[in-house]
C-alpha cells in the first residue's frame with residue numbers, strides 16, 4: 353500500500369475505474385476515493401462502464417460517475433476489479449498507461465494488471481480496504497465518505513453476515529458509523545429494503561424459475577431478455593437473485609443466469625456456494641473467477657447450451673468433494 357500511496361503523492365489528476373456489471377462496493381469505493389483525493393488537494397474523476405441500479409441513486413455523489421469525458425489524466429486507479437477485461441471499454445486506458453496505474457482490490461483472483469497492485473483477500477470489501485488505505489495517505493474520512501464506505505462494506509459482506517465479515521470488518525463499520533453520525537437504516541433501507549414493484553415482480557419470477565437438481569444440491573435460475581422487457585427492469589436489478597437458491601438448506605451451489613439485452617447468445621452468470629464447495633471452480637470452467645463462495649462468468653451459447661454446461665460444471669465440482 354505504501355508504494356501506491358507514493359504513486360498517488362507524485363500525481364495530481366486521477367481517473368478512477370471500477371468493474372462492469374457494477375455493484376455497491378465498486379461504486380462506493382470509487383466515489384470515496386474521488387472525495388478522499390479531493391480532500392488532499394488532488395483531482396479525480398470516476399469512470400465505470402456499467403449502468404447503475406436504481407438502489408444506488410440513494411448514494412451521495414452518485415451523479416459524479418461518468419460525468420466527465422475520459423481525456424488526459426496522469427494516473428489511473430482501478431478498484432475492486434479482478435481482471436482487466438472487467439474494466440470494459442476503459443481497459444484500453446490501462447493497457448496504454450500501465451506505468452501510471454495502480455489497483456486496490458480484495459479479490460483473490462486479481463490478475464495484477466497494473467504497475468502497482470495491492471490485493472488483500474482478507475478484507476470483506478474494497479471499501480473496508482480503503483478505510484486502512486486512507487490512513488496511509490492522510491485522508492480524514494468525512495460523514496459522506498463514511499456513508500459510501502459503509503454501503504460498500506454492507507453490500508459485499510451480506511450486511512455483515514457472510515464469512516468474509518471479520519473482527520476488523522466490524523471494527524471498521526463501527527468507526528465509520530460514528531463518523532457518519534446518522535442512523536444505520538438511512539444507509540441500508542434504500543439499498544436493501546426498498547424494492548420497486550417491478551423488482552418485486554422480478555424476484556417473484558426468479559422464485560418461479562428455480563430448477564433444482566442432484567437431490568436438492570444444485571439450483572439454477574435463468575431469466576432472459578424477454579422477462580426483463582416484460583417487467584420493465586434492467587439486468588442491473590438482478591443483483592442478489594442468486595441468493596434465493598443458496599438460501600435453501602440442501603443447496604450447495606446456486607447459479608443465476610441472465611441474458612444480455614443486446615446479444616442473444618450472451619449470458620451473465622452469478623454463482624454462490626457453501627463451505628468448501630467452490631463457486632470459483634464452476635466459474636473458472638468458463639473463464640470466470642471470484643471468491644471461493646461467490647463467483648461469476650460470462651458464457652456465449654444458446655440458452656439451453658448455457659444451462660447444460662453450467663449444470664455439468666456444478667455437478668463436477670460437487671462430485672470432487
Ligand SMILES: [Mn+2]
Pocket residue numbers: 377378432458476477478508
Ligand atoms: Mn467488492
